Amino acid sequence: MPTDPSPAAIQVQGLAKRFDRVQAVSAVDFEVRPGELFGFLGPNGAGKTTTINMLTGLARPDVGTIHISGIDCTKSPRAAQHLIGVVPDESNLYPELTGFGNLCFCAALYGINKAERKSRARELLDTFDLAGAADRKFGGYSKGMKRKLAIAAGIIHRPDILFLDEPTTGIDVASARQLRQLVQVLNKNGTTIFLTTHYIEEAERLCNRIAFIVSGRTIRTDTVDNLIQPVRDTHVLQVTCIGRTGDLAGDLGRTFPDLAFSFPEQGMIRVTSGSPVRVGPLVRFLEDRAVEVTEARKIRPSLEEVFIDITGVKAEIMGREKEKTGGGSR
Amino acid sequence: MNQWIAFWNIFVKDLKTYYLKPPNISWGLIFPLAWTGMFFVKTGSGLSSIPEVLPGVMAVSILFGTTSMLAVTITFEKKNRSFERLLLAPLSFEILMLAKTSGAILFGILNALVPLFLAVWLTDLSQVAWGVLVPAVFLISVASTFMGLFIAVAVSEVFEAQTFSNFFRFPMIFLCGLFFPVSALPFFLEPVSYLLPLTYGADLLHGALRGEHTLPYLVDLAVLAVFCTGLFAVSLYNIRRRWIA
Numbered sequence: 224m225p226t227d228p229s230p231a232a233i234q235v236q237g238l239a240k241r242f243d244r245v246q247a248v249s250a251v252d253f254e255v256r257p258g259e260l261f262g263f264l265g266p267n268g269a270g271k272t273t274t275i276n277m278l279t280g281l282a283r284p285d286v287g288t289i290h291i292s293g294i295d296c297t298k299s300p301r302a303a304q305h306l307i308g309v310v311p312d313e314s315n316l317y318p319e320l321t322g323f324g325n326l327c328f329c330a331a332l333y334g335i336n337k338a339e340r341k342s343r344a345r346e347l348l349d350t351f352d353l354a355g356a357a358d359r360k361f362g363g364y365s366k367g368m369k370r371k372l373a374i375a376a377g378i379i380h381r382p383d384i385l386f387l388d389e390p391t392t393g394i395d396v397a398s399a400r401q402l403r404q405l406v407q408v409l410n411k412n413g414t415t416i417f418l419t420t421h422y423i424e425e426a427e428r429l430c431n432r433i434a435f436i437v438s439g440r441t442i443r444t445d446t447v448d449n450l451i452q453p454v455r456d457t458h459v460l461q462v463t464c465i466g467r468t469g470d471l472a473g474d475l476g477r478t479f480p481d482l483a484f485s486f487p488e489q490g491m492i493r494v495t496s497g498s499p500v501r502v503g504p505l506v507r508f509l510e511d512r513a514v515e516v517t518e519a520r521k522i523r524p525s526l527e528e529v530f531i532d533i534t535g536v537k538a539e540i541m542g543r544e545k546e547k548t549g550g551g552s553r
Numbered sequence: 554m555n556q557w558i559a560f561w562n563i564f565v566k567d568l569k570t571y572y573l574k575p576p577n578i579s580w581g582l583i584f585p586l587a588w589t590g591m592f593f594v595k596t597g598s599g600l601s602s603i604p605e606v607l608p609g610v611m612a613v614s615i616l617f618g619t620t621s622m623l624a625v626t627i628t629f630e631k632k633n634r635s636f637e638r639l640l641l642a643p644l645s646f647e648i649l650m651l652a653k654t655s656g657a658i659l660f661g662i663l664n665a666l667v668p669l670f671l672a673v674w675l676t677d678l679s680q681v682a683w684g685v686l687v688p689a690v691f692l693i694s695v696a697s698t699f700m701g702l703f704i705a706v707a708v709s710e711v712f713e714a715q716t717f718s719n720f721f722r723f724p725m726i727f728l729c730g731l732f733f734p735v736s737a738l739p740f741f742l743e744p745v746s747y748l749l750p751l752t753y754g755a756d757l758l759h760g761a762l763r764g765e766h767t768l769p770y771l772v773d774l775a776v777l778a779v780f781c782t783g784l785f786a787v788s789l790y791n792i793r794r795r796w797i798a
Binding site for chain 1: 555556558559561562563566570633634635637638639640641642643644797798
């Protein structure tokens with residue numbers, strides 16, 4: 224019988240973790256294949272960081288098993304640390320060291336000799352466009368620069384698997400875009416990437432497969448294509464208007480029986496249909512009822528719809544998190 | 554992988570980043586001088602009393618230098634999460650923590666050398682038993698450092714580290730026989746003094762510098778070594794239990 228020679232990069236079964244009275248993770252299961260860019264998507268507090276901590280040996284699971292490249296890390300959480308690189312959600316580099324010094328120090332932690340760690344540090348500073356700031360102290364770096372150096376430090380020893388925890392949170396749009404490109408390049412070069420994020424578009428754009436985690440449970444794991452499939456042929460029109468729209472639900476439903484209407488907020492109507500929505504009759508209907516239409520926009524069905532549908536997490540919650548954390552995913 | 558590359562680089566980084574900074578060097582110089590001056594003022598004695606004062610000043614310099622620095626640096630690194638970076642490295646815990654503590658051990662030894670070098674200029678130290686003094690200074694420094702590690706693991710804030718350190722340090726100074734003999738303590742405190750590592754260190758220093766000691770040197774050295782091993786093992790256990798929970 225043929226057997227798969229390469230084990231899963233990460234295999235997690237029935238993972239659970241409790242901190243005092245808080246059940247941080249209660250049922251997490253997934254498998255990441257070698258070379259995959261795997262997204263772990265969920266709102267803040269869903270258990271993403273706790274899961275990463277368990278996978279990287281910074282926390283011990285109460286229940287469940289973890290295998291990294293076939294190595295059982297359940298009982299020995301640090302057994303696979305030579306294979307992994309970790310970029311945490313907050314910087315853990317040394318503010319008093321320079322960028323170059325930080326990279327050389329991180330390389331030394333993996334037993335890399337002096338000449339090699341210097342050349343590797345220079346190579347990564349060039350790659351991440353930080354060569355000009357190599358001799359500046361890390362404490363004086365901007366958020367985007369800090370994040371880039373943290374990623375460089377995470378891959379200094381050329382790990383097989385890279386854990387990226389919220390890599391674009393709190394940084395400006397240009398830096399976020401540059402980071403996403405770097406992540407894609409790393410993945411193309413063969414690094415398996417485990418990415419946690421609460422930016423749905425980011426996960427959709429970058430990842431091969433995604434696991435949704437809500438309240439410490441993985442709800443669904445699949446490819447982006449498979450996840451989006453149910454809404455792929457759906458047509459969504461978002462109408463922005465001035466005037467009372469909520470009262471029109473009944474009338475709209477009777478007049479346009481083929482369309483589904485929702486009212487996400489005051490002055491906004493969301494129209495969903497299996498076929499293209501004709502804008503003219505809808506606008507005329509609204510204006511006849513003293514509702515002034517200011518914008519009608521076709522929305523591309525996205526993973527956000529799927530996420531909301533599967534997890535039950537309200538769109539506004541994810542929206543609020545974008546605002547709280549700076550909205551790096553654009 | 555070569556774990557000693559990591560060990561050496563952690564050690565050197567800590568020396569450069571924490572221990573060999575000008576404020577710490579001046580601490581290492583001023584602290585023993587201040588204690589020496591205090592004793593002279595208190596006793597009104599002259600240079601002839603240096604051998605009596607020296608064991609106390611050396612021990613206190615080591616104790617305060619190591620516990621203060623280590624408890625603060627580890628707590629600081631834990632707080633700003635850079636300690637996490639070390640925990641993520643494929644290093645054995647033992648090597649990692651030895652690397653983190655080696656800088657403080659060296660700092661403690663250097664602190665002890667400051668009053669010793671001053672004493673060399675001011676008095677005759679020809680009677681000093683160097684074969685006892687050197688291992689004594691080393692073991693006191695190791696035991697104090699590991700006590701600092703034990704404290705660092707027990708607290709989560711930098712200010713707590715200082716407060717908690719004093720909880721151990723001040724009673725120890727007065728109970729360990731540095732400034733008056735253990736036999737002069739009230740009967741109920743005497744057994745307590747033998748539970749303190751510094752009691753054995755003080756006995757060694759008194760013996761090495763003045764030829765007066767209560768216990769055999771080998772017993773003192775052995776008990777200090779047991780304290781070092783015990784404190785290190787308990788600290789590692791606590792790190793695993795509390796920081797990789």
